Amino acid sequence: MSAKIIDGKAVAKSVRDDVAAGVAALEKDHGLVPGLAVVLVGEDPASQVYVRNKGIATREAGMRSIEHKLRAETSQDEVIALVRRLNGDDEVDGILVQLPLPDHIDANAVINEIDPDKDVDGLTEVNAGRLVLGKEALVPCTPQGSILLIKTVMEDMSGANAVVLGRSILVGKPLASLLLAEHCTVTTAHSRTRGVEEVCRQADILCAAVGRPEIVKGDWIKPGAVVIDIGINRVEAPEQGPNSEAKGKTRLVGDVDFDAARAVAGAITPVPGGVGPMTIACLLKNTLTAARRRRGL
Known part of the structure; x- marks a missing residue:
């Protein structure tokens, strides 16, 4: 027996194509363009690559990519203040805080400040609870x-x-x-x-x-x-x-x-x-889902 190889690249492309079509329809029918905000703290090389790739994929899907790059010494309070501003920004439909964060910042404290309806990584306690309970959630x-x-x-x-x-x-x-x-x-x-x-x-x-x-x-x-x-x-x-x-x-x-x-x-x-x-493809999918749900579409 030789196993069938599941081609993640092909499946991810299909997901991204579906997201791009959904974004185009949302703009055409409602004049809305979903926005994904990514918060990067510090200069971890792998995180920088991830954030750059996410930005490229977001723009290719027709969405706004909003990047906030903060110095490594940025305080936890400053990061939380930024997350709260993004929660209140109606042009931001998804918020992603790139992990890992510097050691002096409590990642859980920051993540749980994200509005659960904008939590496109599905990591807040609210979305985790919704998933376990079988309720509508943004899923990791x-x-x-x-x-x-x-x-x-x-x-x-x-x-x-x-x-x-x-x-x-x-x-x-x-x-x-x-x-x-x-x-x-x-x-x-x-x-x-x-x-x-x-x-x-x-x-x-x-x-x-x-x-x-x-x-x-x-x-x-x-x-x-x-x-x-x-x-x-x-x-x-x-x-x-x-x-x-x-x-x-x-x-x-x-x-x-x-x-x-x-x-x-x-x-x-x-x-x-x-x-x-599939990870970035599903991030885009979650952002489109969040944009629709926030507006009752």
Whole structure:
């Protein structure tokens, strides 16, 4: 068996195209252009790249990109004051505070100042509660994207055994709630789970989100299972010889041993090119949703 490769880039493009069409219709019918405000504190290189890419994608979708870049020494009170101003700005439909924040700032305190109806990352306690209760919520982007990828190969998940490996508030917990909403039987496994390999082997849908390179081996996977690899880990590239150009370089791998898993699974996401592209696509989707909901459309 060789698993079907789930092309996250193609699915993400489809989502972005749908968002762009929705934005165009919103402007044509109501004269509204959604706005996404991103707050970046400090000069973390990875965060700068993420913010730049989000800005490009936002503008390509026809939305306004509003970027606030603050110095690393900006105080927590100043960041919160900015978030409150954005809450009151009617031209801002979505607010995203880029994480991580500098150590002197309490990220939870800042995130929970965001108006839940503008919380396009789905990280406020209000949206987390709405999701658990099955109410209308803005859902975290990576878990939402994972569900969309699963649906490309398993439209009806009802009754499927789903295992989520990882229990973070960013991915594991919201993803478990989303799978429950699809009527799956859900198990959350983590570092304290006994016999985790056997737990994973029961999964019709296995979602790995622990941040440990290639921890999920081929013999952890049920034949024919759908495997969603959410991990992104940078590891040293293997050396091919003493003069190898790869020496000292790094490569990206997921939480799943891809080659081994591909031989067993029915469908699998690659890293990179799987879940990753879906995160920004779903951020745009959430911003459009927020713009519509805020105006009762």
